[in-house]
Amino acid sequence: MRGPMQLHVKARATRLNPDRLFGQVAHRLAVAIITGGSPAGSLLPNEDDLKGEISVSRTAYREAVKFLSGKGLVEARPKSGTRVAPREAWNLLDPDVLAWHFEADPNEKFIRDLFELRLFVEPSAARLAAQRRSEADLRLIETAFRGMVENPPYAEPTVRADLAFHEAIFAATRNPPLQCLAPAVSATIQWSLFLKAPDDRFFFTASLIDHERVFDAIVQRDGDLAAARMSGLVIDSLNSTLGLLAARTEANASKIA
Amino acid sequence: MRGPMQLHVKARATRLNPDRLFGQVAHRLAVAIITGGSPAGSLLPNEDDLKGEISVSRTAYREAVKFLSGKGLVEARPKSGTRVAPREAWNLLDPDVLAWHFEADPNEKFIRDLFELRLFVEPSAARLAAQRRSEADLRLIETAFRGMVENPPYAEPTVRADLAFHEAIFAATRNPPLQCLAPAVSATIQWSLFLKAPDDRFFFTASLIDHERVFDAIVQRDGDLAAARMSGLVIDSLNSTLGLLAARTEANASKIA
DNA sequence: CCTGTTTCTATCGTATGACTTTATCCGGGA
DNA sequence: TCCCGGATAAAGTCATACGATAGAAACAGG
Incomplete structure (x- = not known):
């Protein structure tokens, strides 16, 4: 399904540090969103439930969400939950967002x-x-x-x-x-x-x-x-x-x- | 020094929620950076020292930094500290970054x-x-x-x-x-x-x-x-x-x- | 005296649990 | 029917602790 990814050369220093844990979480979420695995409007795993989904602390998860929200990919609101934003809200010219597209078909x-x-x-x-x-x-x-x-x-x-x-x-x-x-x-x-x-x-x-x-x-x-x-x-x-x-x-x- | 800010109409929903605490922190930091109050390469207030600067928890502060780092405004590295990124790294076409410019001369x-x-x-x-x-x-x-x-x-x-x-x-x-x-x-x-x-x-x-x-x-x-x-x-x-x-x-x- | 290595330590990164705030939902009363 | 208010669920905030890392300083060897 997915082509070999590592082939592409990164054009510019990405803002996301892949060594850090929150960076990996952000990457995973971003790819899921951009490939359409998580359609617009769908809820991200609840901050408490995520212990089952991915084993990572709320801290790292929340920082990843903040990172993505700055690019318009997600939108978090109390009570209703953290949702995937509609594509019109995405900052498609952001270097990271552009790079994540290479992970999709x-x-x-x-x-x-x-x-x-x-x-x-x-x-x-x-x-x-x-x-x-x-x-x-x-x-x-x-x-x-x-x-x-x-x-x-x-x-x-x-x-x-x-x-x-x-x-x-x-x-x-x-x-x-x-x-x-x-x-x-x-x-x-x-x-x-x-x-x-x-x-x-x-x-x-x-x-x-x-x-x-x-x-x-x-x-x-x-x-x-x-x-x-x-x-x-x-x-x-x-x-x-x-x-x-x-x-x-x-x-x-x-x-x- | 600063002109009346509230005059300008926001062009598009900004990704930063001004009601939230981390949003206010992000805003403050961003304006300080963009106006040049914090020159490139300068360290942001230490995550522990900030208690004196602004009374806010590390959590909120760190989430603000993550938000800004996604736009290329700051760069955080262990030990060396969180520094203001050079202007070439800023995403000047980001809606928030554009909006923050209105707060500067x-x-x-x-x-x-x-x-x-x-x-x-x-x-x-x-x-x-x-x-x-x-x-x-x-x-x-x-x-x-x-x-x-x-x-x-x-x-x-x-x-x-x-x-x-x-x-x-x-x-x-x-x-x-x-x-x-x-x-x-x-x-x-x-x-x-x-x-x-x-x-x-x-x-x-x-x-x-x-x-x-x-x-x-x-x-x-x-x-x-x-x-x-x-x-x-x-x-x-x-x-x-x-x-x-x-x-x-x-x-x-x-x-x- | 200079250079390379080790140790030290300041700082960010991550984890956890408790508490607060917000907004939606839902039911009761006018 | 409509409006109001409480219950509630989720994100937001805080405090604390510990881990990991990269600079810096101290140190050993040349």
Whole structure:
């Protein structure tokens, strides 16, 4: 049912410490909520009953709930209980919430939505980066790009370099709120790589060229060009990912039949 | 030092319950952090010492910290203490974090950044809304617009209607991650209204016309037109807000002199 | 005198039990 | 029928104790 999870590279330091007990509880609850195992409106195990469900103290459990409530995933009220919040209340752009989605089966609509958002934001970000980048920004972007070229396709260092490339562009915009969207972009990249058959060299080469063209435009300080090329990159990535999603769906369908 | 806070209308249900004790603690800590009262890297009051600072139990304090840590504002580690995280780690698009900014003096750079983000996102959102809106969506947008027209300028119902107008457009995009940016848009609107002298009727009328033109484009299902008009609306709002910020800065300067 | 190791200790993390507050539910009375 | 008020269940708060961990300081060896 669940694909191998540990494959995906974490894009940014998550706020949840997996070493701590409350962190593990928060993770478990969050995954149950996001996968739909606990539908909206359903009650979480009662704070006293949880001794049977999971053996953990009220303290740890309550801290986990506070952590999740801050992201809009749950809502606790005296007497009525702690309930799973409706999806509209979730902060879907929160890095942790995005990361937890990788533990669920790929949701095509969600991935399309993220790409759509990315298509709106990242070309504009590339434009700003081209206009505002410092030499230091440029070095960061270049280092990331070389990391993509010099490592084997779809290997972990390559993925990390890909994420670093896009993050460095966001950093060059000098717009902190805008930078907060970097995790959403990272998520789409990780989804496309998560879904990808690791022998698809054609897409990888094309992607490399897309990245190089964006980088060149930023070097030239040509904002419009950078934006246009970033649009191309995102669209290529989207099409490739949609193809993979379709293939996957088809494979599942035939497996059932 | 601090302006009247209660003026601003809350854009969306905040995740923090102000009735609860831990919520008040979280609020206090958050405001101290965001205003810069507690600079990055500084330690929060020790969990045991806090009895002197604020009379609250460790439980409530720790739950407040967990709430904030989920938004990246603080980072707790054994032995070293709980520290204020660097601003790059903050989730500036989180509804609560945005709201807490209203308790600090206006930060021009931050407001400009939010408008910049809005300028990238909201025209695209309007385009999608024009293409995808249902009749129900349209009614919601129209109701909000009428609320702006029929109430006195800068009154609370008017502000709420303004926020509802933009939120309804986001809702019509049918893109949940994109909708998560609505609070950021709401924040800019609230900032501009927070700064505004309540007798500035010229801007209000212009804003009303801008809104009507956007609405018409969405009615006509003309995506490009809706996007263009929304760009105009955002730019007008930005210019007006920047003017107010400049006036305010000037007033402060002369007050000091 | 410098460096690496051990011990110490402050601080967060977890557990537990008692008590308080809140809001829902339900029944009794107008 | 409607309104009011008490019973009640769940989260919220508190106090205390102990465990775990990472810095810091003391110490031993070079």
